[in-house]
Amino acid sequence: MNKARNFWGWGNIEDISNPNEVDLLRSLVTNTFSVEGSLMPYPNIDDIVLPENSLKIPNALESISTDSKYERALHTRGRSFIDVTRSLSGDFASAPDFVIYPENENDILFAMDWCAERNCALVPFGGGSSVVGGLELKLGERERFEGVVSLDLGKMNSMLELDKTSRTGQFQGGMLGPKIEDDLRRNGLTLRHFPQSFEFSSLGGWIATRAGGHFATGITHIDDLVESIQVVSPIGIYETRSLPASGAGPDPNRLFMGSEGSLGVITSAWMRLQDRPIYKVSYSALFDSFKSGVDAARELVQSGLAPSNCRLLDPLEAFINGAGNGAKAVLIVGFESGDHSVEHLERRSIEIVKQNGGEISGKKEGETWKSSFIRAPYIRDTLIRLGVIAETFETAVKWNKFDEFHNAIIDNVTKGIEKVAEGKGLVTCRLTHLYPDGSAPYFTVLAKARPGSEISQWMEIKELASQTILDNGGTITHHHAVGRDHQKWYKSEIPEHIYKGFEALKHHFDPHGILNPGAVINL
Numbered sequence: 001m002n003k004a005r006n007f008w009g010w011g012n013i014e015d016i017s018n019p020n021e022v023d024l025l026r027s028l029v030t031n032t033f034s035v036e037g038s039l040m041p042y043p044n045i046d047d048i049v050l051p052e053n054s055l056k057i058p059n060a061l062e063s064i065s066t067d068s069k070y071e072r073a074l075h076t077r078g079r080s081f082i083d084v085t086r087s088l089s090g091d092f093a094s095a096p097d098f099v100i101y102p103e104n105e106n107d108i109l110f111a112m113d114w115c116a117e118r119n120c121a122l123v124p125f126g127g128g129s130s131v132v133g134g135l136e137l138k139l140g141e142r143e144r145f146e147g148v149v150s151l152d153l154g155k156m157n158s159m160l161e162l163d164k165t166s167r168t169g170q171f172q173g174g175m176l177g178p179k180i181e182d183d184l185r186r187n188g189l190t191l192r193h194f195p196q197s198f199e200f201s202s203l204g205g206w207i208a209t210r211a212g213g214h215f216a217t218g219i220t221h222i223d224d225l226v227e228s229i230q231v232v233s234p235i236g237i238y239e240t241r242s243l244p245a246s247g248a249g250p251d252p253n254r255l256f257m258g259s260e261g262s263l264g265v266i267t268s269a270w271m272r273l274q275d276r277p278i279y280k281v282s283y284s285a286l287f288d289s290f291k292s293g294v295d296a297a298r299e300l301v302q303s304g305l306a307p308s309n310c311r312l313l314d315p316l317e318a319f320i321n322g323a324g325n326g327a328k329a330v331l332i333v334g335f336e337s338g339d340h341s342v343e344h345l346e347r348r349s350i351e352i353v354k355q356n357g358g359e360i361s362g363k364k365e366g367e368t369w370k371s372s373f374i375r376a377p378y379i380r381d382t383l384i385r386l387g388v389i390a391e392t393f394e395t396a397v398k399w400n401k402f403d404e405f406h407n408a409i410i411d412n413v414t415k416g417i418e419k420v421a422e423g424k425g426l427v428t429c430r431l432t433h434l435y436p437d438g439s440a441p442y443f444t445v446l447a448k449a450r451p452g453s454e455i456s457q458w459m460e461i462k463e464l465a466s467q468t469i470l471d472n473g474g475t476i477t478h479h480h481a482v483g484r485d486h487q488k489w490y491k492s493e494i495p496e497h498i499y500k501g502f503e504a505l506k507h508h509f510d511p512h513g514i515l516n517p518g519a520v521i522n523l
């Protein structure tokens with residue numbers, strides 16, 4: 001049975017929390033956050049009011065376009081806490097006028113010409129999982145245009161070629177994670193890029209946002225898996241060369257990585273693949289303090305052992321995911337290979353973990369964590385419906401700054417929760433990605449929402465968190481991208497002349513300024 005994509009929240013509507021899960025979450029949040037715990041009903045598509053279409057689908061695009069209410073609602077925005085909160089409240093005022101499902105590059109070029117002629121904004125759409133306002137024009141931006149059109153790559157979803165000798169494959173940009181892996185599994189290969197949003201995000205979206213997969217060390221960002229890309233921009237169609245490496249000048253692929261649909265549409269890419277792992281080992285270790293877990297994680301990632309997974313959860317993060325008792329930090333470590341056994345690597349890693357005070361505890365925590373991780377987005381939506389602010393933010397920082405950085409974030413966000421939610425909330429941390437020179441801490445905030453003020457409450461916390469990140473040497477995003485929500489922080493992170501260079505690129509590739517206006521580079 002084909003499941004139906006949820007137009008107001010994460011994933012498929014059939015998979016939202018069942019009554020048992022709702023009851024369980026309710027009992028947790030009423031005690032912990034003093035919320036009343038009544039479950040907000042979710043909107044029915046028939047009751048949603050959309051703005052009148054200001055654009056009519058042109059004849060030439062009729063066979064590949066739709067302006068059905070459901071499709072317009074589904075393509076209105078991404079899936080952040082703010083997005084879901086607004087959708088639950090029935091606010092679809094920014095819905096696109098219609099949605100195009102191109103079948104090839106020429107369809108896209110035609111759509112771009114049409115939009116440029118009529119001064120319409122065209123927003124590339126992959127899986128729709130943006131959490132940074134990447135898909136919705138802001139009030140004020142929208143008014144500059146005659147209308148807004150969503151360009152969903154969902155029909156460009158095939159593996160085009162496989163080169164087993166070079167272990168690379170060419171995939172269309174609209175392929176979602178599961179389809180890529182299904183096609184590769186049959187050939188004993190894997191892309192091995194697993195963001196939490198894997199099921200509902202696309203290859204083109206990953207490249208456009210520089211996504212991070214969930215193997216905590218080694219190749220993390222999609223960037224390093226990209227060999228070449230094909231892009232359609234309003235000025236033409238072009239393809240970069242497929243090479244194992246090149247030292248020739250600025251890397252043309254990198255111009256488009258992280259451009260978030262503002263310079264062109266990534267229609268296909270040659271990707272570096274790997275053999276499917278056959279040899280796998282994993283274990284968890286418990287630490288009395290987060291700090292000793294951090295020291296162990298740093299030593300492990302600097303040891304050259306290259307664990308495929310090495311994820312540290314602070315005690316509270318472990319507890320809320322059912323992977324700990326709330327007193328100990330949990331480190332989940334794994335090794336894998338498609339070629340050789342990895343037990344010797346595990347043995348040496350255990351020595352390092354023990355030297356840092358870790359107590360080896362088997363596989364249970366890792367397995368519980370994994371299932372909780374996959375279910376988490378659905379649980380997030382239910383928490384929102386139960387009256388809880390539930391959102392995350394992430395960053396990366398060098399090891400030499402880590403302790404101060406982490407303390408500052410926890411202190412300031414706790415103060416924020418004190419101010420906006422009477423202290424009824426919590427902030428947790430996990431290290432999602434590790435590098436020899438630093439790590440990517442990921443923070444989860446849960447707090448009591450005041451009905452009607454949820455968004456302003458969260459914005460206040462987010463503002464505080466973002467300023468603390470920047471003040472203490474972190475980046476505004478390790479993998480969630482810039483979109484519109486992170487723009488002012490992004491601008492303050494990079495040198496002014498480089499930002500101006502990006503503006504010039506935007507003018508060059510998108511002379512009429514119709515492509516995802518306001519995303520990343522605000523002109």
Ligand SMILES: Cc1cc2nc3c(=O)[nH]c(=O)nc-3n(C[C@H](O)[C@H](O)[C@H](O)COP(=O)(O)OP(=O)(O)OC[C@H]3O[C@@H](n4cnc5c(N)ncnc54)[C@H](O)[C@@H]3O)c2cc1C
Binds near residue numbers: 129135265377480519
């Ligand atoms: C529950 C949840 C978990 C998440 N977990 C992770 C995670 O683990 N790692 C991570 O990195 N991110 C994560 N994200 C964020 C999001 O999934 C990523 O940013 C992802 O890469 C977006 O891909 P998408 O196909 O859904 O793109 P969309 O959300 O559809 O689009 C994102 C941006 O890319 C542009 N775009 C989309 N497709 C193309 C294309 N073909 N060409 C040009 N531009 C395009 C859009 O215009 C938009 O600006 C998560 C989000 C959610 C809601």
